[in-house]
Amino acid sequence: MVPSNVDTYVRQNESRFLEELLAFLRIPSISTLPEHKGDVAQAAGFVAESLRHAGLQNVEIIQTRKHPLVYADWLHAPGKPTVLCYGHYDVQPPDPLELWESPPFEPSLRDGNIYARGACDDKGQMYMHVKAVESLRAVHGGALPLNIKFLIEGEEEVGGESISEYVPKHKDKLKADVALVSDTELFADGVPTLCIGLRGLVYLEIEARGPARDLHSGMYGGAAPNAVYGLIELLSKAKDADGRIQIPGIYDNVASPEPAEIESWKALPFSEEDFRRNEVGATQLTGEPGQSVLARTWARPTFEVHGIAGGFTGAGAKTVIPAKAVAKVSLRLVPKQQPDRVLAMVKQWVQENTPKGIHTEVGVLSAGPAISVNPDHPAIHTAASVFSEVFGKPTVFIRSGGSIPIVGEFATHLGIPTVLMGFGLPDDGLHSPNEKYRISNYYEGIRTIARFLEAYGESR
Amino acid sequence: MVPSNVDTYVRQNESRFLEELLAFLRIPSISTLPEHKGDVAQAAGFVAESLRHAGLQNVEIIQTRKHPLVYADWLHAPGKPTVLCYGHYDVQPPDPLELWESPPFEPSLRDGNIYARGACDDKGQMYMHVKAVESLRAVHGGALPLNIKFLIEGEEEVGGESISEYVPKHKDKLKADVALVSDTELFADGVPTLCIGLRGLVYLEIEARGPARDLHSGMYGGAAPNAVYGLIELLSKAKDADGRIQIPGIYDNVASPEPAEIESWKALPFSEEDFRRNEVGATQLTGEPGQSVLARTWARPTFEVHGIAGGFTGAGAKTVIPAKAVAKVSLRLVPKQQPDRVLAMVKQWVQENTPKGIHTEVGVLSAGPAISVNPDHPAIHTAASVFSEVFGKPTVFIRSGGSIPIVGEFATHLGIPTVLMGFGLPDDGLHSPNEKYRISNYYEGIRTIARFLEAYGESR
Numbered sequence A, B: 001m002v003p004s005n006v007d008t009y010v011r012q013n014e015s016r017f018l019e020e021l022l023a024f025l026r027i028p029s030i031s032t033l034p035e036h037k038g039d040v041a042q043a044a045g046f047v048a049e050s051l052r053h054a055g056l057q058n059v060e061i062i063q064t065r066k067h068p069l070v071y072a073d074w075l076h077a078p079g080k081p082t083v084l085c086y087g088h089y090d091v092q093p094p095d096p097l098e099l100w101e102s103p104p105f106e107p108s109l110r111d112g113n114i115y116a117r118g119a120c121d122d123k124g125q126m127y128m129h130v131k132a133v134e135s136l137r138a139v140h141g142g143a144l145p146l147n148i149k150f151l152i153e154g155e156e157e158v159g160g161e162s163i164s165e166y167v168p169k170h171k172d173k174l175k176a177d178v179a180l181v182s183d184t185e186l187f188a189d190g191v192p193t194l195c196i197g198l199r200g201l202v203y204l205e206i207e208a209r210g211p212a213r214d215l216h217s218g219m220y221g222g223a224a225p226n227a228v229y230g231l232i233e234l235l236s237k238a239k240d241a242d243g244r245i246q247i248p249g250i251y252d253n254v255a256s257p258e259p260a261e262i263e264s265w266k267a268l269p270f271s272e273e274d275f276r277r278n279e280v281g282a283t284q285l286t287g288e289p290g291q292s293v294l295a296r297t298w299a300r301p302t303f304e305v306h307g308i309a310g311g312f313t314g315a316g317a318k319t320v321i322p323a324k325a326v327a328k329v330s331l332r333l334v335p336k337q338q339p340d341r342v343l344a345m346v347k348q349w350v351q352e353n354t355p356k357g358i359h360t361e362v363g364v365l366s367a368g369p370a371i372s373v374n375p376d377h378p379a380i381h382t383a384a385s386v387f388s389e390v391f392g393k394p395t396v397f398i399r400s401g402g403s404i405p406i407v408g409e410f411a412t413h414l415g416i417p418t419v420l421m422g423f424g425l426p427d428d429g430l431h432s433p434n435e436k437y438r439i440s441n442y443y444e445g446i447r448t449i450a451r452f453l454e455a456y457g458e459s460r
Helices: A005-012 A014-025 A034-053 A123-139 A161-169 A227-236 A259-266 A272-280 A293-298 A339-353 A378-391 A405-414 A439-458 B005-012 B014-025 B034-053 B123-139 B161-169 B227-236 B259-266 B272-280 B293-298 B339-353 B378-391 B405-414 B439-458
Strands: A057-062 A069-074 A082-088 A108-110 A113-115 A147-153 A178-181 A193-198 A200-209 A302-311 A324-333 A359-368 A396-400 A418-420 A436-438 B057-062 B069-074 B082-088 B108-110 B113-115 B147-153 B178-181 B193-198 B200-209 B302-311 B324-333 B359-368 B396-400 B418-420 B436-438
Touching (some): A005 A439, A014 A034, A014 A123, A147 A161, A178 A405, A178 A439, A200 A227, A200 A339, A227 A302, A227 A359, A227 B302, A259 A396, A293 A396, A302 B227, A339 A359, A378 A439, B005 B014, B005 B123, B014 B034, B014 B113, B014 B439, B034 B123, B113 B439, B123 B439, B161 B405, B178 B405, B193 B418, B227 B324, B324 B339
Parallel strands (some): A082 A147, B082 B178
Antiparallel strands (some): A057 A069, A200 A324, A302 B302
16 A cells, blocks of 8 residues: 555654543543533533644534533535544543553553543544544645534433434534444454444333332341342343343344345454453353354344442441332344334333332433444445555454444434444453553554545545 | 339439430441441440449450450349340441431430430340349349349341350350340330240352453443343342242241241231331232231241342443442241251352353351240240230230341350340331330330349349
């Protein structure tokens, strides 16, 4: 491959690009924790300033009911396509804190990686877009080879309510030919990867109540309902021993992948044993029999309990029958499953399976459908070709088991597909302690994105 | 009933007796929380000082590996029986704090009750023994009508390990004819009650581990084991929908109460509907079909989950597959069930029912057998007769579903029965927010205990 000017510019500015990202990562913009609201606002300010510095115009910090959106654009390439860059500047909580080898908001460079919460998900990846635009302007004499818009949110990790409200109300402002999102990963180290499918997500909180107050288990044990045990009984019925979801109707609309897609997965460099040992780190994998690991994580719905709390869990022994217990629960959805229908099924199932003496309530934290991207779209073609060039290998098309709800909103309200071009690695530990992002992937990501924008601009 | 001198003395000193108890209740002697170790020591000092003040001799604060024991005696009544008074000065944690109407360690007098953690369990009841002895000495010219020993512990709410080690090593020092414990309740308001049966307790912590670290539920959901869900699956198998324990062998040695005892329970003033509504406060009671509520809470084993924790339970949504989860679990035991055998059954059951991909470990926090007291013992006869006199009603004989492990230790190592003479009320809220103790029961308890000691001394 012949190095382009933009490649050279990126190489010459690597250390500054890294320093800027580290400053961004130091802001603990945890969107789910109210005590970090100020930090989230600070991160929004950082994003706005970095967009201005990159030469974007009409930079706006848009206040919402929760956390701000940041918008910016550069629209001086008439006749050229428009790309809408999306990312998020908020991060997951870092707990359990004691498992971090270096503090989550004091980025540490070790073994060629940046260790920090948000290093990969999504600050590191989002910031590549900004640096790609800066690099393109530098080598194109202050102009860009196409029109570009940025819409960056601060609520991706808490359901993305504000952007969901914003997009349908600002269709003209956000009008574009394609969206570009870097919030996914390479299938394997060095393998250029485009993601063409995402699972949807329904996230719930289920609360169980039993007795009016915590009771002494000696006096009342044997006769009083136990809220913790009631919740355990309920949740245990959600899946059979093999992991098949037992909620009636849940598999009704599950679309099977095309045989060609299943066939293509078999060619991917994937070792179930490596996955089990090095990524999951458990004695055994679980899940539906007769489905491959890739099918189970990409193309099948799931029911997971993310957390549970109730009763006494301090040191020592306390003999209470707890009055209350709560669980965080989600279902990942696959194409053709409708979030509203799934929600209704789950609520009815909870009602029908709540043990006697227990009262349950279901709260909905978020709900979004699965997404499929048409691999024959011109932007996907260009992306695949640039990606292959930069990495020197054929681009693979995969799905992701994760959920990026905004991709669905862009499809529904703006009528555009999304190029899901991510540079994370499978062991980057998103949402886990010691989240990392490989420094070389950060630089290659900037180059690839800049080259994609250049090529996509030239293609029209 | 003709008032005795001791009755008069108690009545004349009521307000001072109350003030002293309030001072005792202000000490947050929560034995299970390491940060309260100093408070527990302070409570031990308070007990020692109050025993000295009451005229007891040889007062000793006995250091242990955890919390001190307090010993004292008065042994100048040759030829008279010896009573060993037991109680505990430690209390349960007060959480959930937000449900207390007044702070748990700032006793509040409302509607004839003392509201405070430990008001009934067991500071208020233990302190009655001290005040009964003080009153007896006052009316017996500085002497006592019988020999008396006190052994008060500070670990009852955390398993009582230190006293369990102490008793078998000090059989001579603790030699007595009978033990006296006030850590139970009246069957109903105004009904003199002797407890002749206690359930045993095996208290466990079960930890489940799945993946090596918390995982992103999008990337891994469908293939990675979930520690929280694994623990849920395991625990859900402990009981069927009717509350019958499913651990093999668990009912093998369960002794059925004698028909006469079951008959006597039917005569007790008990309304299942009142119990459900006013004590439990749930929509329905639970437990084994075909067993009365009294049988279920007094004479049947139980399996309860006291608390569970794992994964993310903060505000908002976090999509992790948790690596670890832990539950606090206990089984209440009935006569003839051996704690060691039950422990072995539970451990084997855990091993055999742990879901695939999950690793479980069982930690034992305490284990003690159920207790039966022979109602024909002379001390029980005397206690019943004094109790009936003071309260003006026939004494009823009941069991308690709770566990007082020391009663078993006294039987095993000292060969003595225990008079379980408690003055709590069923709605006193032991281990719950707003624990209370009725002020008049405190005074009547002091009188009844003093009269019992007097009568038991005279009976020999």
